[in-house]
Amino acid sequence: MFEDKIEKMNENIGTIPMIEYEKRVYTPEEIQDILGVSRTTIYQLIKSKVFHSVRVGGQYRISKRSFDKWLEESDEEL
Template identity: 65%
Template sequence: MFEDRIAAMNAETEITQSAPVYEKRVYTVDEIQDILGVSKTTAYNLVKSGAFHYVKVGGQFRISKKSFDRWLDEMDTNIEDCQVCD
């Protein structure tokens, strides 16, 4: 019984180690929409506003994760500094 559990754990480790791991570098508009909790139209308008870097690939927007995350962090900072927001 114990050996079976060890064998199963080893099999899982082998599968995990053999699969390539890619770090996400771009977001889709749908992901931006989910992250911000806004409508699809608002997400597209925000992307087109130039608030962060994006490229069009095959007619679809791909938003730089690094640029978007930096923009979002700045938005958090601006909200924290806002005296009127309380």
């Protein structure tokens, strides 16, 4: 009986819609990958406040919107 309930639940796994959302923050590691720079450089950028970041549970999160804006403005200056 219990196995039948589990089997029935598993039948519906493929039909459950996935919730998609737009990413709103980056981790320092993601910024490091995007820019191709060192970890030290990322934390210098965070400390210099060139884009908005917050510290959550001892870890930094960088606003995607402010990072993208900073990056676009940097491209225009080149």
